[in-house]
Structure formats: structure tokens, C-alpha cells
Amino acid sequence: xxxxxxxxxQLAKVVGYTFPILITILFLYFAFRxxxxxxxxxxxxxxxILPLILYIIVFFLSHLARxxxxxxxxxxxxxxxSMFHLFGSVMVGYGVSCVVPRLGELYRGLFLGKWEGxxxxxxxxxxxxxxxxxxxxxAFAALISVSIFQxxxxxxxxxxxxxxxxxxxxxxxxxxxxxFLVKFQEIFRNGLIKISNKLCDKITSRVKSIFDTLLxxxxxxxxxxxxxxxxxxxxxxxxxxxxxSYVGFYxxxxxxxxxxxxxxxxxxxxxxSFGVMIPTPGGTGxxxxxxxxxxxxxxxxxxxxxxxxxxxxHFINYVLFILSTLLFIxxxxxQREKKGLQKETFLSVFNLNKEEK
Numbered sequence: 001x002x003x004x005x006x007x008x009x010q011l012a013k014v015v016g017y018t019f020p021i022l023i024t025i026l027f028l029y030f031a032f033r034x035x036x037x038x039x040x041x042x043x044x045x046x047x048x049i050l051p052l053i054l055y056i057i058v059f060f061l062s063h064l065a066r067x068x069x070x071x072x073x074x075x076x077x078x079x080x081x082s083m084f085h086l087f088g089s090v091m092v093g094y095g096v097s098c099v100v101p102r103l104g105e106l107y108r109g110l111f112l113g114k115w116e117g118x119x120x121x122x123x124x125x126x127x128x129x130x131x132x133x134x135x136x137x138x139a140f141a142a143l144i145s146v147s148i149f150q151x152x153x154x155x156x157x158x159x160x161x162x163x164x165x166x167x168x169x170x171x172x173x174x175x176x177x178x179x180f181l182v183k184f185q186e187i188f189r190n191g192l193i194k195i196s197n198k199l200c201d202k203i204t205s206r207v208k209s210i211f212d213t214l215l216x217x218x219x220x221x222x223x224x225x226x227x228x229x230x231x232x233x234x235x236x237x238x239x240x241x242x243x244x245s246y247v248g249f250y251x252x253x254x255x256x257x258x259x260x261x262x263x264x265x266x267x268x269x270x271x272x273s274f275g276v277m278i279p280t281p282g283g284t285g286x287x288x289x290x291x292x293x294x295x296x297x298x299x300x301x302x303x304x305x306x307x308x309x310x311x312x313x314h315f316i317n318y319v320l321f322i323l324s325t326l327l328f329i330x331x332x333x334x335q336r337e338k339k340g341l342q343k344e345t346f347l348s349v350f351n352l353n354k355e356e357k
Contacts, residue, residue: 020101020280027278027285031292031310035303043252043308051250052316058247059320062240066090069233073126076222078118085115088328095325096346098282098318105131110349115332129221132174137234139167141270148263149298156298157271241273242266248313257301268294282318 067086074081093108109124142164146153154161181188221227246265254260271294275286288310295306333343342348 023278024280024285027275027280027289031285031289032307035292035307037304037307039304040308040311043305044312046253047251047312048253051247055244055247055251055313055316056320058240058244059317062237062244063087063090063094065233065237065240069230069237070126070130072226072229072233073130073221074118074123075226077122077126078116081112081116081118085112085332088332089115091321091324091328094282094321098321101279101281107346107349111329111344114344114349115336132171132178133230133234135167136171137238138270138273139164139171141238141266141273145267145270149267153267153298157293160271163274238269242269245269245272245313248309252305252308252312254301254305254309257305258299264299267298282314282321284314284318287314 064087067083067090070090071081071083071086089108089112092111093104095104096107097104105127106124109127110120112118113120113123142160146160149156221230242262242265245268246260246262249255249260249265268291272287272291275288275290276283278286280286288307291310291313292303292306295301295309296303301309329344336343
């Protein structure tokens with residue numbers, strides 16, 4: 001490898017690590033600019049305990065629902081996957097993403113593959129499929145928000161219409177592509193391999209791996225019953241996310257500052273989800289900025305109580321994800337140790353066994 005290649009690789013790594021941090025700082029600046037944070041933290045200090053406990057319960061239920069849906073997605077691959085492992089992998093994924101954006105998706109597939117002895121390619125393929133489902137679900141949820149908001153939501157959130165148009169266009173194109181990909185998989189596979197062969201063997205191997213991973217994930221969803229359950233649990237996940245937002249109103253007493261409804265929570269949940277999609281650690285920054293925007297501009301809450309809501313709900317989620325990640329890995333490793341199996345860490349899960357290819 002030449003010195004230029006080494007320098008380029010080092011530069012790419014530096015940019016990859018610093019870009020999310022810079023984006024986070026930028027969004028946090030715009031989110032809290034002009035807000036009296038001392039007042040926001042005083043509001044947080046007066047948080048109600050019972051709604052806080054309920055918030056935590058709903059938080060775990062929503063991610064348990066996500067684990068159950070994942071079970072139906074991979075049901076044809078292995079129908080007796082441990083729910084504890086599925087739930088643990090989901091929480092590990094979110095926990096890792098709180099530190100390094102998007103890396104959690106890879107880690108939850110790797111941990112589940114190790115814990116269940118499943119092909120990592122197939123598991124990661126199911127995660128790709130799950131993300132496609134999520135994008136479509138949140139896009140439709142945002143359309144519902146547009147229809148139930150009392151005024152023109154597009155006028156209030158100027159970037160929302162463009163985002164939805166782009167989102168639905170991508171979903172439509174991606175759906176067509178996936179249909180053709182499955183139907184004519186050999187033609188696509190051979191064509192991609194021929195093109196990559198002209199570049200280098202390493203690229204050819206990578207192309208084969210990505211292609212097979214995607215197909216493995218797509219082929220995992222089989223049977224009308226599984227599809228129905230996936231749709232039902234997707235709806236339930238959205239409802240639980242909205243319920244969490246709704247309970248959050250009562251933690252900080254937003255109900256005493258104005259009327260709060262589940263409809264408001266649904267709108268807040270769907271629009272703030274756009275912030276989580278921006279690659280920052282745990283959505284830090286974009287989530288705060290968009291949540292404050294929605295609460296102040298759409299529902300006319302004060303800047304300080306809106307900031308308190310964004311800070312507290314994000315902090316609770318962040319801490320619970322991190323603690324759950326460490327706890328699940330510790331418990332599963334203790335169980336594996338009793339069975340005489342190897343412990344799995346954030347490094348060991350990358351070691352590839354034959355059956356995990």
C-alpha cells in the first residue's frame with residue numbers, strides 16, 4: 001500500500017469520526033440557542049415520578065415489540081430463536097448506535113448470529129429488510145400526522161413535504177428494484193460479478209457478499225401469516241412509540257401548560273423520528289432540535305419546557321440503551337459460560353466461523 005493510500009485511509013477515518021460530532025454540535029447549538037437552560041433543568045428537577053416509571057415501562061415494551069417483529073421476519077430461518085437473545089440484540093444495537101452512529105445495526109446482527117449460531121449474512125440481511133419496513137412505516141405515519149393536524153402541517157414544517165416526497169420515491173424505486181432483484185436474481189448476480197471482475201477480486205468478493213446478504217434477508221419473509229404479524233407488530237411499535245411521547249408530556253407537566261392529546265404525541269413522534277435518522281450518536285442534536293421545533297411551533301409550548309422535554313426524554317433513552325447493552329451482554333455471557341461456550345465481546349463477534357458466513 002502506497003503512502004498516498006495510507007494518508008487517504010487515515011483522512012477518511014478522521015472524517016468518519018469527526019463528522020457526526022460536528023453535526024451533533026451544530027444541531028445542539030441551533031436547538032438550544034436563545035433558551036434559558038437553567039429554567040429547563042429546574043423543570044426537569046420537578047419531574048413526576050409515576051409518569052417517569054410508566055415511561056420506562058413503555059420504553060422497554062416498545063423495543064420488546066420490535067424484537068417480536070424481528071422474530072417473525074427471521075422465522076423461516078430459525079423458528080425457535082430465543083426471545084431473550086432477540087430482545088438483547090435489539091438493545092445492543094441501539095446502545096452501540098448511541099456511541100457510534102449506525103454501527104449498532106451491524107452489532108445486533110453479529111451478536112444474535114453468535115448467540116444463536118446463525119449465518120451473519122442472513123441476519124444482517126433481515127436487518128436491511130427491517131429498515132426498509134421502518135422507513136415505509138414512518139413515512140405513512142408522517143402522512144397520518146399531516147391529516148390529523150388541525151392546520152397545514154407543511155406550512156409549519158417546511159422541509160416535511162420534500163422529505164416525504166423523497167422518502168416515498170425512494171421506497172417506490174427500492175420496492176420495484178427488490179421485486180426485480182428476487183425475480184431475476186441470477187441475471188443481477190452474474191451481471192454485477194462481471195462488472196466487479198473488471199475492477200479487482202476484492203470488490204468481486206464484496207459484491208457477492210452484499211448481494212447474497214440482501215437476498216438472504218428478502219427470502220426470510222415467507223408465508224401470509226408471518227407477513228400479517230409483521231404488519232400488526234409494526235403498527236403496534238408505532239403506537240407504543242407515540243404512547244412513550246405522550247407519557248413524556250406528563251413527566252414534565254406539559255398538561256398544566258396546555259392541553260395534551262395522544263394525537264399531539266403521534267405528530268411529535270413521527271416528525272422527531274426524522275432527527276433520529278440523521279447520523280449522530282443516538283440522534284443527539286437533531287432529535288433535540290426537531291422536538292423543540294414541534295413543541296414550540298406546532299403546539300405553542302414555551303422554549304424552556306420544550307427543551308426540558310427534549311433533554312429528559314433523550315437522556316432517559318440514552319442511559320437505558322447503554323445500561324441495557326452492558327446488562328444483556330453480561331447476562332448472556334454468564335449463561336454461555338455455564339454451558340461451556342465462549343463469551344462474546346464487541347471484538348470477538350467479528351471472528352468468523354464457517355457456519356456464520
